[in-house]
Amino acid sequence: MDSRSYKILVTGGAGFIGSHTVVALHEAGFVPVIVDNFSNSQPSVLEGLEKITGHAFPFYQIDCNDRDAMAEVFAKEKLHGVIHFAAYKAVGESVREPLKYYHNNLNSLIVLLELMAERGVQNLVFSSSCTVYGQAEKLPVTEETPILPAESPYGNTKQISEEIIRDSVKAGMPIRGIALRYFNPIGAHPSGLIGELPLGVPNNLVPFIAQTAAGIRPELSVFGGDYETPDGTCIRDYIHVMDLAEAHVKSLQWLDQQSGKSLYDVFNVGTGRGNSVLEVIKTFEEQSGMPVNYKIVDRRPGDVIQIYGGVSKARRTLGWEARRGLAESMRDAWHWQQQLGKEA
Numbered sequence: 279m280d281s282r283s284y285k286i287l288v289t290g291g292a293g294f295i296g297s298h299t300v301v302a303l304h305e306a307g308f309v310p311v312i313v314d315n316f317s318n319s320q321p322s323v324l325e326g327l328e329k330i331t332g333h334a335f336p337f338y339q340i341d342c343n344d345r346d347a348m349a350e351v352f353a354k355e356k357l358h359g360v361i362h363f364a365a366y367k368a369v370g371e372s373v374r375e376p377l378k379y380y381h382n383n384l385n386s387l388i389v390l391l392e393l394m395a396e397r398g399v400q401n402l403v404f405s406s407s408c409t410v411y412g413q414a415e416k417l418p419v420t421e422e423t424p425i426l427p428a429e430s431p432y433g434n435t436k437q438i439s440e441e442i443i444r445d446s447v448k449a450g451m452p453i454r455g456i457a458l459r460y461f462n463p464i465g466a467h468p469s470g471l472i473g474e475l476p477l478g479v480p481n482n483l484v485p486f487i488a489q490t491a492a493g494i495r496p497e498l499s500v501f502g503g504d505y506e507t508p509d510g511t512c513i514r515d516y517i518h519v520m521d522l523a524e525a526h527v528k529s530l531q532w533l534d535q536q537s538g539k540s541l542y543d544v545f546n547v548g549t550g551r552g553n554s555v556l557e558v559i560k561t562f563e564e565q566s567g568m569p570v571n572y573k574i575v576d577r578r579p580g581d582v583i584q585i586y587g588g589v590s591k592a593r594r595t596l597g598w599e600a601r602r603g604l605a606e607s608m609r610d611a612w613h614w615q616q617q618l619g620k621e622a
């Protein structure tokens with residue numbers, strides 16, 4: 279498939295997963311068109327992307343909910359497809375401010391779908407999440423695992439978004455849509471020029487580990503040591519963000535081979551392996567050579583005990599599988615943290 283000069287709209291393209299996907303798109307010969315309002319990212323990410331790729335991609339600082347502004351992008355750029363990352367994603371915040379999440383995450387998707395139909399843009403890759411599975415009975419979870427009622431408004435927006443795309447296709451909208459259910463994205467681009475930029479105190483485990491090792495945080499709290507797991511701590515499927523980025527490229531290339539028909543499908547995007555919190559800490563210490571000061575404290579409400587993905591469908595259909603392991607992810611996370619420290 280010749281993807282040269284195919285323009286791909288990347289909403290949230292200055293974000294953690296979005297920016298790494300911009301690199302993977304460029305490397306595969308696509309032309310990313312970035313939309314971001316910097317509500318959870320920073321302009322410095324664009325500089326990092328230019329240093330890595332040698333290109334300043336078309337960029338629009340607009341909110342995906344701004345239909346007129348988005349319509350102008352669709353009118354100006356001859357788009358071949360869309361990858362929709364832009365969404366609020368903090369589980370705890372979504373419980374405190376549900377309407378903010380329902381409005382932003384759902385309305386932005388509806389605006390995109392309407393403009394895609396108006397402009398004849400058919401390929402959509404949607405950023406979904408393993409959070410739709412909740413605490414599944416049987417592991418690994420597969421795409422056929424029953425979806426449990428969401429445990430947070432954030433997770434519910436992902437479930438509803440998948441249904442919006444599915445129902446739009448069923449209603450005859452000429453869209454070829456894929457929902458990628460991410461597990462836990464970690465690590466950073468090996469250059470150390472882009473990575474996870476948590477604004478404020480990190481919610482997620484790996485940036486908190488890296489900041490503790492860097493001396494920015496005095497101690498990591500391990501939320502719960504008495505779970506029914508081998509070492510008592512929760513288990514997750516941690517996937518290198520570059521593996522995740524490459525799954526989006528494979529998805530677009532697969533969608534191009536499905537031309538002539540509308541479709542909706544979902545794929546798990548993980549490593550297929552589970553690691554505990556203590557295993558992640560140990561691997562980070564081994565790879566960075568830095569001790570991580572931590573204390574086991576009470577469980578965090580809302581945490582599932584363990585989840586990791588069955589990923590054979592993505593391998594079979596998209597020809598994609600994760601190639602990087604936990605050790606490489608930890609090396610790249612520490613390298614990125616060290617670059618951040620230098621900037622600070």
Ligand code: WQD
Nearest residue numbers: 367369407409481482483486499500501512514555578581
């Ligand atoms: C992982 C494990 C924590 C921080 C969330 C969202 C998910 C996706 C990724 C958006 C858990 C433990 C964490 C800390 C800890 N986000 N932990 N101390 O909760 O699996 O997934 O982020 O798409 O949708 O739900 O990721 O990194 O927060 O937690 O012990 O300071 O690390 O209890 O067991 P999570 P996480």
